[in-house]
Amino acid sequence: MRASRLLTILMILQTRGRTSADRLAEELEVSVRTVYRDIDQLSAAGVPVYAETGRNGGFALLDGWKTRLNGLTAPEARALFFSGLPGPAGELGLGNEAAQAELKLLAALPADWQAEARRMSSRFHFDPRGWFQPGYKPEFLKLVAEAVWSETRIAIRYESWTDTRDRVIEPLGLVLKGGIWYVVAQREGNIRTYRLSQIQALGPTGETFTRPKDFDLPSHWVEATRQFERDIYVGTARVRASERGRRKLRDLSDTVRQAIEALTVTPDADGWAEFDVPIEEIGWASHELTRIGGDVEVLGPPELRARVVQNVQTMAQLYRVNGT
Known part of the structure; x- marks a missing residue:
């Protein structure tokens, strides 16, 4: 201190x-x-x-005297080592640069801080990827990153959920979320988000663009993800769930977790309770709820319950046919 x-x-x-x-x-x-x-x-x-x-x-x-470490406090210096992400830096082609920057920062620190900084970097490690993910590196990540830096338009062939189209985008920033890279870009006056792994082809246009002066990537991403979750949850389901089922439901998303945590749940003698949860469209909701298994029973709406019943019957029939 x-x-x-x-x-x-x-x-x-x-x-x-x-x-x-x-x-x-x-x-x-x-x-x-x-x-x-x-x-x-x-x-x-x-x-x-x-x-x-x-x-x-x-x-x-004394006039003219300055410390070598301009404006950097001890906690801030430690935080720089604490927040290093060598994996993403390497994927962006900046692995060597990140290592050199860390060495230069270390050299600029007072002698009695250097040992502490080394302890921070050697005792904490960030792995932004989820479990059982192969560590896929998007083919065009470095090219997109260069376009972000140089404010250059790029032509992409993008595969969405519905079709594959050619587009020209103005890349504003890259985001790594859950081990997946996204590029936030401007197209035809609108700001959109593209998953890099769904870019099938990419080529430079040689054209530069003017980045919006008021665009702030972190603020935009926070609001965009909130809006995305608000938009996809279009309905409500009545469910009956065991204690383990309630835990599994909370793991579906932050929106579902927050909704459950805001409830006052009164379990019965067997630990089961009835309550409402937000859901996406019926098809996807039935898939997610079927995946949870016998710890959650869908009570309504009728079309969702019918879809879950159909999923379970199809699976049961498959196992009967195969004799297992």
Whole structure:
């Protein structure tokens, strides 16, 4: 904590200039006495900080002096090592660059932070892929990434759920979600999302485009995913589920999980309970609910229950025919 506080004082003095002890104490949420002790510690470490007395006095750094680590606090430095994703960087063709950047950052850190930074990178690892996924790397990932950087239009042949069409898109950003790469792009004035693995062919157009000044990729993605979930849940099903069935239902999606967690469920003596859950269109909902098995019974709507019954009967018939 103290090392972090010392660097924070250093950054405040470097970016704002002369600052009073009272102001430092307020921002750091410590006593003025602690601030004076920290200033003494900085001076002992060779930082040219001095005090000016008087009504407008305070602490300041010697003119022209700056730390090598501009604006970076100790927690922020640790976070940079904590958040490294060598897998995605490698897929983008930036594996070597990411490694070199980490080495340069490490060299810029004060000596007593380097060991801590190494511990962070050696003890935590992020794997963004789901279980049992083959680690598929989209064929055109690097080309799309280059088009994002250079703001260049690309022509793609894209296979959607309904057909395959040729399109010209203006790529605005790449997103890795659940181990799957997506490109967010502008086409005909609208912003759309394309799954990279469904791009069948890609070619450069040689044409550049102007990126919308107010476009923010993280904000857009958050809202787009929320809107997507709102749009696909078009109905409600009445179900009866065991405790294990309720856990399986929560795993279907965040929307279903939130709906179940908002309920006051009163199980019967056997642990089963009736409640409503949001569902997608009947065909997909019947597939998902059949997959859960005997821990969930669909009570309604009638067409959904009939579809689940049909799925179960088809499976039972298949096993009877095969004699197993």
